[in-house]
Amino acid sequence: MNAIIQFWTEHTPIFSILIPAFTGFLLVLLGNPGKGSLAHDWRQPWRRGISYVSSILGLGTAVLYLILASSGQITTYNLSEWAAPFGIVLVLDQLSALMLVLTYALATPILWFASHAWDTQGRYFHAMFHFLLMGLCGAFLTGDLFNLFVFFEILLMASYVLLLHGQGKARFQLGIHYVTINLLASALFLIGLGMIYGSVGSLNMADVARLIPLLEPDQHILAVAGGLLLFVVFGIKAAMLPVGFWLPKTYAVATTPVAAIFTIMTKVGIYAILRVNGTIFDDRLSQGILANWLLPIGLITSVYGVIGAIGAERLRRFVGFMILSSIGTLLIAISLFNTLAWAAGLYYLVHSTIIGAAFYLLCGWITSQRGTFKDHFNIAPQMKQHKAVSLTFFFIALMMAGLPPFSGFLGKVFILQATSHSPYQGVIIAVVLLVSLLSILAFTRVGFILFWRASKPESQPETEAFKAYQAIPNHAPTRNDQTIYLLLSGLVLYMVCANPIQQYMFKTAEQIQNNAVYEDAILHRDDLNQVISVQPFNPENLPETKYGGETVDPNAHLIPYIISKETLEGEHISEYKQRQIRQQQDQQAADPDDAKLKPMEP
Structure with a gap:
């Protein structure tokens, strides 16, 4: 039992993403009849049973996450052990826990309703339903702007299929419109991310929030412009005017359970506006522009x-x-x-x-x-x-x-x-x-x-x-x-x-609204209590990403801050690199100024 609890603690909160992801892949591998009837397919009870178990398990996980987050604790999970801002991080806070519970509290009864007859009107309904849940949970948990884009695309691709579930001319026509609008929004999303990364040099939400006030005026304006472009994208997802005319007709042609679960889709846009535009871009310029338009x-x-x-x-x-x-x-x-x-x-x-x-x-x-x-x-x-x-x-x-x-x-x-x-x-x-x-x-x-x-x-x-x-x-x-x-x-x-x-x-x-809390929970600091980052952005400050070989690395002392102790002591870190780390740590102890980030050799 202790091992299970320890495993749960170490890998929270990625379970909310993995549960629907593995369920979706399993349901795809289970297959579907080519020309036969789903209603009489021997695998249909298995699909429904797997969906039920996964949905209930996801709901229970979300409730446990809500209890964990209700204390005010922010739980982070570094994917592949790469710490922020160099790697992708998942963040479980009170807002993401709330959205997870809402997602599964809505999805579980709707799935139960759809599993009587609606799921036989088209193939891969259950698989797409869980891929939609995977995208929703990932969007609510990610602490990285690019990863937010990735999960947006996952939930959108699943929604494309679900919208056409049951077939029909009207669904196909409005489905084309829906796909076109969202592809345009995705292109704008990438452009906005490029503007932010080009000026800030980071896409980690906590890091961007920390660095926005430190930028030079021209870089700051470019970053704010990128943030406002993201606001337009999120507005399309949330169906606000003047970019929300698509919602009434599109949702009207969807099947009953699909239209019901799609009500959470617009809230992803609202969540993103609140999380990104409301808290990350919280300086006077960006919030002033946003406040003048949002009301x-x-x-x-x-x-x-x-x-x-x-x-x-x-x-x-x-x-x-x-x-x-x-x-x-x-x-x-x-x-x-x-x-x-x-x-x-x-x-x-x-x-x-x-x-x-x-x-x-x-x-x-x-x-x-x-x-x-x-x-x-x-x-x-x-x-x-x-x-x-x-x-x-x-x-x-x-x-x-x-x-x-x-x-x-x-x-x-x-x-x-x-x-x-x-x-x-x-x-x-x-x-x-x-x-x-x-x-x-x-x-x-x-x-x-x-x-x-x-x-x-x-x-x-x-x-x-x-x-x-x-x-x-x-x-x-x-x-x-x-x-x-x-x-x-x-x-x-x-x-x-x-x-x-x-x-x-x-x-x-x-x-x-307290960015400092997220900065302390997500980002790491060196011995001088300075946040480890490549900012303010300088293209000469490039961290070495390979730990083998005998390349001189003046920033080797930062490696222990971005990987785990077990990985650092593992066989993949060369002895030459280990000596560099120890030598530079000794130099820092003698001369604290030597801890600053140094340009790499070309």
Whole structure:
């Protein structure tokens, strides 16, 4: 048991990435029938069982990480034993632990729902689902900007396949648009990273945050420009205006479980804006530019989303526009740049993600109960489960519109309380209240069409309308209603536990605003208490990356700081290099000034 605990401690937090990664590879190796039916394939129960076990294991791991991070401890993991900023580091803090729990708390019930029939509509559903989880977990845990790009691409490639799951012309057309937009965003991402690396010389988040204020004016402007370019990329992912028009139509054509899990995708963009633009680029210039743009963007996105919902002609697009409006509310909270606002935004983020997923699942239930009318806003015969469906819609409407006493209302109240020191307090309060009022009107319109104006079913057995109505299932699709009730119950519990949860959110906001804490936890220092780095950037300061041979290395004394003691004492470190390290350490003891980084010989 001690060995297991030690292994767990040494390799936290990479398990949240490895669990879905190995699951995805195993499911791919399991194979799929070429032209046969997945529903009758002997491997299908194995796929579902492996997915269940992996998802539950991932959820348990995320909860343990949340407990570990709740103490305020920042846990780091150096990949291949290369310490930051020379290697890639994973960082588990309160924010990443929160996002991991949210991801798996949403993914587990959705996977359970999808595993009855939806997963048979296309091959490799389970494998792509877990690769999506791998990308999400990696994006939330990485402490490196380039690695953030890598995990973005992993989750996006999985989302491309999942969006087309179930096939269909509309999915293919909008899938092409979705892929094109994200490929453009990926290109901009790489350009932004190049601008940052060219001026800063590092892509480690903690190192970049430390070095930004030390740059020369021209380098500083270039780095800020790169950061703002990343803001545009993250804005595309978050679907903020004017780069978020793609969301309502794209999510509307996805299958029900895929649309539900995609609600966490936009939150990756919000997370990246908060993590990168809100904390790394926290100097006066970059935050001044961001604050001037972020607040109006948030206000416009929030209003546009609810107006689009009022004019929507299909229920799925209605949900997409309401999600767009909630994204605007989150951007408003971030734009205030204070701890209370960020804590309120995090509280509202969890609420908006879960309620959006529950609403998409309700769309599937309503579509199954309306026959050929599907989710279009046309007068149709009364649903066979109209009482259960209407009550579920009513509770979702209350929660999503932000009416008391539910978590949506509490989240908006927390945000409004955080505006006390903002010069735009009146505008923010007016817009938030206006959006809530318009949301009520939008939900009233939808409820009026779907339920109150529903016609009586045809009673003449000889008519086609009667036969069509009798063909409609008497109950919700298997596990559909249970999954919705589970998510709504979670939101009720979230509301009941609002006080301790909000305290956690406040501590999280405090932690992510303190760059010095991350610098101490991630970066290493030499004997003079100076951070080991190649900055300020000088192309002559190039560390030697090979430890063999007899090349003179004036910076050999830094090697013990970037690799483990076991590796240093291993057989791959030559005796010549060991002597260099000892000699330079002795020289430093006699002359501390000799510890400075020295240029390598050409």
